[in-house]
Amino acid sequence: MTRDECVGLGMWMTWKCAVMDLPFGGAKGGIAVNPKELSPGEKERLTRRFAQELRDVIGPNQDIPAPDMGTDPQTMAWLMDAYSMQEGETTPGVVTGKPPVVGGSEGREEAPGRSVAIITQLVCEYYDRQLEDTTVAVQGYGSVGANAARLLDDWGATIVAISDVNGAMYEPDGIDTASVPSHDEEPEAVTTYADTVISNDELLTLDVDVLIPAALGNVITKENAEAIAADLVVEGANGPTTSTADSILAKRDVAVVPDILANAGGVTVSYFEWLQDINRRSWSLERVNDELEAEMQAAWDAVRVKFEQRDVTWRDAAYIVALSRIAEAHEARGLWP
Template sequence: MADSSPLDNMLAQMERAREYVDIDDGIFERLKTPERTLTVSLPVRMDDGSVEVFEAYRCQFDSARGPFKGGIRYHPTVSKDEVSALAGWMTWKTALVDLPFGGAKGGIICEPKDLSEGEIEQLTRRYTEGIRRMIGPDIDIPAPDVNTNPRTMAWIMDTYSMYQGHAVPEVVTGKPPEIGGTDGRVEATGRGVSIVTEEIFDYLGTHVGDADVAIQGFGNVGSVTAQLLDERGANVVAVSDVGGAIYDPDGLDITDVLDYVDDNDGRLDGYEPAEEISNDELLTADVDALIPAAIENVITVDVAERMQADVVVEAANGPTTFDAASVLVDREIPVVPDILANAGGVIVSYLEWVQNSQQYSWEVGEVNRDLEDRLTMAFDEMLAAYEEKEIPDLRTAAYTIALERTANAHNLRGLFP
């Protein structure tokens, strides 16, 4: 499975976990297949007057536990298999942290850097029209993902609301606070990563303070994680983006790096106070914790065999291939799985959805406390399964909880008709 797709990886993870949980054969077969996937063609009039057609998807994986929930990404590598895997991971993620949601994912095949803001708005509104019959506050609630943000969600909300004839803020989460978003949502995924990083260090009998950390990816999740771990006393020695990585063995000045990126069109290249290294060198650096916070399949068997990190915290979805995960188990390098490590975003999305439904908002401190409570509870449940069932790795332990909860929901609801 060295060249396996994200979907292959997810299905293999499910099969491994099944050895440790009793699930009916018929229900397990249902868990392996999305309920539906929509492919849409999106004709968009470009700024130069030409018309370009983009392909996009929305996959709804499982709704046994509640409405579908999942992000929308804009990226050249988006594919049907990728959104299916991501929708599956969202299903297990919401089940693991015990939210009343199922899992979904969407994506548009495009290169956002090559599009103007106006073109991205038109693309977003056309996509919303294309999927609007399968989304809704009680059906499927999208959210931001790679290359999408609160402004993108505002356009989706507005387009959907125009068809309904009234404002429907609860149709998406991750919106600007001015139109129903919740303070703390933008930072939620990175905050969650920093929380579980601290938890795994405590479990291993060490402390995140003074730990050397490398973070692959310096977008929203990676940058927030770096900032919060820096505040907790960690030495963030390396960070990277698509153009490469920067490294300082004494610890980067994260505030200075953030300021530099803001003034450098979002890029790390040219940051002189640190040494430039490759992404491969970052992934195999001698650090206490490696946090992949970019895209899928970056930790391959080759990387896993050369890795020097003491622990991996998966801030990205599916960053470790199935075979690479087996190598890390054999090498006794613990991995906090993505379905727990990056669940902060969907937890606060749930809180935003609840607030919209109640037409009542909470202050950011309460939101952050709820996020930490839910994540630490899920972390403790994962550890309990890991130890009590003598499961070989944390990922499989997390999957046993998620699969069992989802399977129980299917069992209780039965099969229609």
């Protein structure tokens, strides 16, 4: 993790919130440490110290941290508690991604994967593909990848490959995704359940209908973009496709639905969580999921209109929606002092 990476991710979050039409901006921060090497006590102390350092620049009406790589609901609970203890009152709205028992939202952990699945279904419908006839490969089986794979499996798609850091399970006839534990349920276990194991690089170039890179950034590059055999790429991770690879895929007419739309379920349900916190009224899981589906449909519709009107890529269409909304807001507010 570097400062430049945080700047880039903060920019992406700004565009993501604008695409979803959420009243949030965008920022990113982190600690250059490997959380796998920390004991629970060390992780808690580090989180609380980080909260103290951020205290003057965060708040429920100022800047609201949310979880990302290396964090979990417990991390966000510690951050909220550290801030609250310094403020002298419980302030659940200062962060999102908390456990529901301390003001978190039902469905928050699953939300990025759910939005990836929803967008995959919508883009398949757009290209006249029935999910029942669609093969899908998912790189990454953490919170995003596992939830997306399981939902698409439930909705009728054939998940032929899933992976973790050790490699990929490949089953051309389809994987029973519910029988394979996610990273959260059993870390790095995917290949131990596999009859056929291939590499993560091989997964990316499988001859499937839909490829969902849902692990790390910069996995589709100029070195492998020509070998991508999928007709559709739905970005589950942040920044999985380099700019050069994106250009190559566009020239090959491979449709790439960008991360700022596909995985925006996370920040959207973070917004729902914030609403619940400031109103001190929790929502049911059913309501969270229904509201998320409605927001994803609205965002998809806005991007689809620009895609058709402007004859651009899906990524450019999403950026047009986001930047137009940001520009309009700046124009309305003006510049002062």
